[in-house]
Amino acid sequence: MIDSHSLEPIGTLGKPHGVQGECNARLTVDLAALFEEEERLFLFFELDALLVPFRLIGYREKSSEVSLLRFVGIDSKEAMERYSGVPLLMEKRYLEDESLEFTWEHFIGFTVFDRDGSSVGTISDLDDSTLNTLLSITTPEGQEILLPVAEDLVVDMDVARRTLTLIIPDGLLQL
Known part of the structure; x- marks a missing residue:
């Protein structure tokens, strides 16, 4: 069972990007290396004080400050809109990877x-x-x-x- 003590805030979900459920996100961690290595990388949304896991299935950089993310089960602009502004968290164990870069x-x-x-x-x-x-x-x-x-x-x-x-x-x- 995941609890809040084993998670670290890594950013906030922004507005949807396109119509396929992708969204902008300002992250404090460059997830590129993890996304390539991990077969099943889950990030957590903080929704009404609950931590809800979502599997990351798409990651790319839009600019030096903004990344584009895509998650299993969120496949439209409308579905992603409800998560705009939601805090994004990750398991701390992943953050110990020496290849990660932080802002x-x-x-x-x-x-x-x-x-x-x-x-x-x-x-x-x-x-x-x-x-x-x-x-x-x-x-x-x-x-x-x-x-x-x-x-x-x-x-x-x-x-x-x-x-x-x-x-x-x-x-x-x-x-």
Whole structure:
């Protein structure tokens, strides 16, 4: 039996695309590698506080920010319309696959640690409107700090524990 503790939010279903039941989705995980490898990949819709599994039978990228998804049993635009705006979840065990790529948005809610193991705080938001992506982190004391981030600064990420360990240049947290 699947419970909410074994699932991780990975995005939201958008509007239908075409007339065959396909839909737009903004995902925080690139599912391409999983979709190719897994024979039966199920994603979960959160419907009226219930987690309902749907088998993914179609996945392709529409743009760098939007994917197109298709599920068993949803074969028309009208059938897909009722799921627009529904949160989409995936079993955490799949997210441990080293080949998966995540967007920075996926890490909202994760606890950030410096490479020396000290807790910095929890990621509350991100700003990717400029060339430098900034993580908005709420410290244990309740302060908000903005931390520039790049893939090269990630030492470790543990999706199961929802932690991110980063190389943080000396003095940056004291600004």
